[in-house]
Amino acid sequence: MNCQGALTVPLAPAEAVHLFTPEGERAWAPGWDPAHASETVFTTDHHAHTIWVITDETTTTRRYVCVTPGVHAGTVEVRCEADGEQTRAHVTYDLAALGPEADLEAFAARYDAMLAEWERLIAEACATSR
Numbered sequence: 001m002n003c004q005g006a007l008t009v010p011l012a013p014a015e016a017v018h019l020f021t022p023e024g025e026r027a028w029a030p031g032w033d034p035a036h037a038s039e040t041v042f043t044t045d046h047h048a049h050t051i052w053v054i055t056d057e058t059t060t061t062r063r064y065v066c067v068t069p070g071v072h073a074g075t076v077e078v079r080c081e082a083d084g085e086q087t088r089a090h091v092t093y094d095l096a097a098l099g100p101e102a103d104l105e106a107f108a109a110r111y112d113a114m115l116a117e118w119e120r121l122i123a124e125a126c127a128t129s130r
Helices: 013-020 104-109 109-130
Strands: 002-009 042-043 050-057 061-068 072-083 086-097
Touching: 002 109, 013 061, 013 072, 013 086, 086 104, 086 109, 104 109
Parallel strands: none
Antiparallel strands: 002 086, 042 050, 050 061, 061 072, 072 086
């Protein structure tokens, strides 16, 4: 299952991309509390226990492999590009089911709403940090 979408971030791309890192998400994602196993591997228990591996970092892109044991595994990519004085963050999840709990159809159905919520939370966090 592949889901793609985009959201607006009220920062320049090089600043915006930081919001999609393990530590950067703490500023806006309620309950996000990554535990670092190494510089490139971390875990979260945000919705379920998930293992994350950072596979690529550039000034405007982040790529991760994520595995929620028994549920799903795949990749997540965030690519930030300038959109005037803001950033358009393109987010792609490519997931495969590992078990019956995956319910990837439900994930795909709420994907646009999830990105809209991220946009709202990020905008609020940016407004309060100024």
